[in-house]
Amino acid sequence: MTYEKVTENVYAITDGSTRGNVAAFVLPSEIIFVDSGMSLPFIRKFREELEKETGKKTSTLVITHTHFDHVAGNQVFKDCRIIASKHTKERMVHSKENDWTPEKFEEWKKTAEDPSALDGFEYVLPTEIFENNIELEDYETKIIIKNTGGHTAGSSYVYYPEAKALIAGDNLFINSFPWAGDQSANPQKWIDTFKEYLSLDVEYFIPGHGPVSTKIEVQEYLDYFDKVVVLMRKMITQGFSEDKIVEKANEVEFHPPKREQWKEMSLKKWHQVLSQK
Numbered sequence: 001m002t003y004e005k006v007t008e009n010v011y012a013i014t015d016g017s018t019r020g021n022v023a024a025f026v027l028p029s030e031i032i033f034v035d036s037g038m039s040l041p042f043i044r045k046f047r048e049e050l051e052k053e054t055g056k057k058t059s060t061l062v063i064t065h066t067h068f069d070h071v072a073g074n075q076v077f078k079d080c081r082i083i084a085s086k087h088t089k090e091r092m093v094h095s096k097e098n099d100w101t102p103e104k105f106e107e108w109k110k111t112a113e114d115p116s117a118l119d120g121f122e123y124v125l126p127t128e129i130f131e132n133n134i135e136l137e138d139y140e141t142k143i144i145i146k147n148t149g150g151h152t153a154g155s156s157y158v159y160y161p162e163a164k165a166l167i168a169g170d171n172l173f174i175n176s177f178p179w180a181g182d183q184s185a186n187p188q189k190w191i192d193t194f195k196e197y198l199s200l201d202v203e204y205f206i207p208g209h210g211p212v213s214t215k216i217e218v219q220e221y222l223d224y225f226d227k228v229v230v231l232m233r234k235m236i237t238q239g240f241s242e243d244k245i246v247e248k249a250n251e252v253e254f255h256p257p258k259r260e261q262w263k264e265m266s267l268k269k270w271h272q273v274l275s276q277k
């Protein structure tokens with residue numbers, strides 16, 4: 001695991017060692033982490049080293065969305081505020097009671113690539129929720145957290161205007177096809193989110209997976225989503241079958257062509273949402 005200094009007061013692990021990316025904003029008197037990845041030893045190390053390097057303490061963990069590869073390390077921040085959108089907390093409560101019970105966790109360990117990454121695991125829930133957005137303040141510095149939906153209904157971004165940095169969670173999957181298998185994924189909200197990203201003064205986008213990026217990559221994703229959604233809406237109006245629509249949408253080229261095994265499943269999900277009204 002190596003963490004990088006993205007810009008002044010912004011740090012991130014984007015090398016895949018924690019599965020979901022983990023990032024941190026250093027404010028005048030405190031540190032805020034965003035997402036907790038899937039490796040307890042690496043997250044502990046990241047927190048310890050950053051606190052040592054900056055001489056500041058961590059006050060807060062913000063969760064971008066409910067998926068396990070973004071929340072499994074929450075226990076490293078048990079002494080902090082843990083903030084998530086209302087939707088995300090609801091899904092996490094459900095997940096804790098159904099998907100990550102101690103029995104199911106033992107099952108998971110049997111097939112996990114590196115079960116020791118979660119030795120002593122405990123599912124820790126958010127301690128605070130917000131409905132649509134919330135702002136955190138530290139002296140003159142402001143952090144804006146906003147629930148936009150897209151990848152999941154609870155998906156939220158964490159924006160640090162002074163640093164021109166935004167942590168997007170899985171609304172940005174840089175260098176691979178954007179996984180849309182979640183029950184609450186919504187392509188229209190995803191498009192609106194990309195447009196909002198482009199309207200903000202941001203130079204550094206930290207995605208949920210992949211390297212730190214710029215508005216160029218956001219625009220590429222927006223163009224792809226736009227093409228697919230326009231095509232699907234048109235074909236739905238014309239009365240084509242799901243199979244035909246997904247087949248045609250599958251022909252829309254996606255760049256870069258990576259993790260395309262997710263493509264057809266994601267397109268089916270988008271078709272299902274778009275044909276709902």
Ligand SMILES: [Zn+2]
Pocket residue numbers: 065067151170208
């Ligand atoms: Zn996700």
